[in-house]
Amino acid sequence: MLFRQLFDAETSTYTYLVGDPASRQAALIDPVLGQVERDLELLRELDLQLAWALDTHVHADHVTAAGALRERTGCKTVAGERGASCVDVQVRHGDVVQVGAVALRVVETPGHTGDSVSYLADGCAFTGDALMVRACGRTDFQNGDAGQLYDSIHAHLYSLPDDTRVYPGHDYKGRTVTTVGEERRFNARLAGRTREQFVTLMNGLDLPRPRHMDVAVPANLACGKPQALPQG
Amino acid sequence: MLFRQLFDAETSTYTYLVGDPASRQAALIDPVLGQVERDLELLRELDLQLAWALDTHVHADHVTAAGALRERTGCKTVAGERGASCVDVQVRHGDVVQVGAVALRVVETPGHTGDSVSYLADGCAFTGDALMVRACGRTDFQNGDAGQLYDSIHAHLYSLPDDTRVYPGHDYKGRTVTTVGEERRFNARLAGRTREQFVTLMNGLDLPRPRHMDVAVPANLACGKPQALPQG
Numbered sequence: 001m002l003f004r005q006l007f008d009a010e011t012s013t014y015t016y017l018v019g020d021p022a023s024r025q026a027a028l029i030d031p032v033l034g035q036v037e038r039d040l041e042l043l044r045e046l047d048l049q050l051a052w053a054l055d056t057h058v059h060a061d062h063v064t065a066a067g068a069l070r071e072r073t074g075c076k077t078v079a080g081e082r083g084a085s086c087v088d089v090q091v092r093h094g095d096v097v098q099v100g101a102v103a104l105r106v107v108e109t110p111g112h113t114g115d116s117v118s119y120l121a122d123g124c125a126f127t128g129d130a131l132m133v134r135a136c137g138r139t140d141f142q143n144g145d146a147g148q149l150y151d152s153i154h155a156h157l158y159s160l161p162d163d164t165r166v167y168p169g170h171d172y173k174g175r176t177v178t179t180v181g182e183e184r185r186f187n188a189r190l191a192g193r194t195r196e197q198f199v200t201l202m203n204g205l206d207l208p209r210p211r212h213m214d215v216a217v218p219a220n221l222a223c224g225k226p227q228a229l230p231q232g
Numbered sequence: 233m234l235f236r237q238l239f240d241a242e243t244s245t246y247t248y249l250v251g252d253p254a255s256r257q258a259a260l261i262d263p264v265l266g267q268v269e270r271d272l273e274l275l276r277e278l279d280l281q282l283a284w285a286l287d288t289h290v291h292a293d294h295v296t297a298a299g300a301l302r303e304r305t306g307c308k309t310v311a312g313e314r315g316a317s318c319v320d321v322q323v324r325h326g327d328v329v330q331v332g333a334v335a336l337r338v339v340e341t342p343g344h345t346g347d348s349v350s351y352l353a354d355g356c357a358f359t360g361d362a363l364m365v366r367a368c369g370r371t372d373f374q375n376g377d378a379g380q381l382y383d384s385i386h387a388h389l390y391s392l393p394d395d396t397r398v399y400p401g402h403d404y405k406g407r408t409v410t411t412v413g414e415e416r417r418f419n420a421r422l423a424g425r426t427r428e429q430f431v432t433l434m435n436g437l438d439l440p441r442p443r444h445m446d447v448a449v450p451a452n453l454a455c456g457k458p459q460a461l462p463q464g
Binding site: 004005006007008009012015035038042045046173174175176177182185186 | 236237238239240241244247267270274277278405406407408409414417418
């Protein structure tokens, strides 16, 4: 599997490029609108054709590039079935998005938001804001639910092999990857906590409202509103 | 080879953790002083013993954590023989730093600075500021020399297999890795330029002086002066 991790410093968001070296088909997971030119240039240089732009959920902290990439490349856009309805394909638990010979398997992991999905491929889990390095996404907006997040992580991510590489949607300390085994042992919010203790912790976090939420959520529900927002 | 890429957002610096899964020996390449606690925590969690802290050169943009890591862990510090004389081991072209069963091979790649070295291991090149993603380090201070950098890159990095993964010392656009093949084709400063054209380009860049240079260079010549600077 061809693979690149990309970072948007303004929002600390990771975007993932996954490709099939034989067919030259590629997918971008959680692309950021402000990075469209960078990502298209990389696709051109690597001689890859963008087949899919996938979001793990309706983001509150940045605007997705999915719609802009669809306009620019003709790729199809993908999200969970409870996510943005503007996408070409709404996926469910167990669905597979085929990137040439590379299979991206959809795992529903709601809890950070009601629509959150993770994508699995080749020993990697792209977990968005469900499971992060020593952390997890907050659960206090967009139909977030701490108990549901606990269940999603235990049932569908912690059940993966310990050496599964976990690529998160964000990291704020410069860490790029973790593993299922590490998170089971060291996740600062989950390790050693019962479901009840986790719910109490998450419901008491009292976090400030994301700065860009009022712009990002409506834009993302419209696949990034590429017609109205700058693409560069 | 056990491997982690780490990022310092303040200075856009990449640090690399390389380890041997069997012996649990590890090395940190280009560690950043402000990230010592993060990096020590990761080493503890991964059950790794830090054997080496290596610098690719005397940095002008951040303070090395080499001295602080030596104090905290008893690791040995490493630099090129034209680099900081405070290190435990000054290495030359062709030397090998053994991290358990993992061999880090030293390649002298001067030009960005007079002391720059790269480290090679397991199909990866840790190139510091010699070769970066579509870029290279500036050559206008610390005995930098554009012609020498051109020669270093062509003789010792572009001569590696095309699929060698190149891990740079910095990136300012969120790109985490490149390959020798890509840089040969797409490097914005080198591709399609003769040595003479490259020298003309580099000598005409007229870049501003690095903001922290007057602090960073003296500190780094003293391995980070851990006794005088905060370690957190």
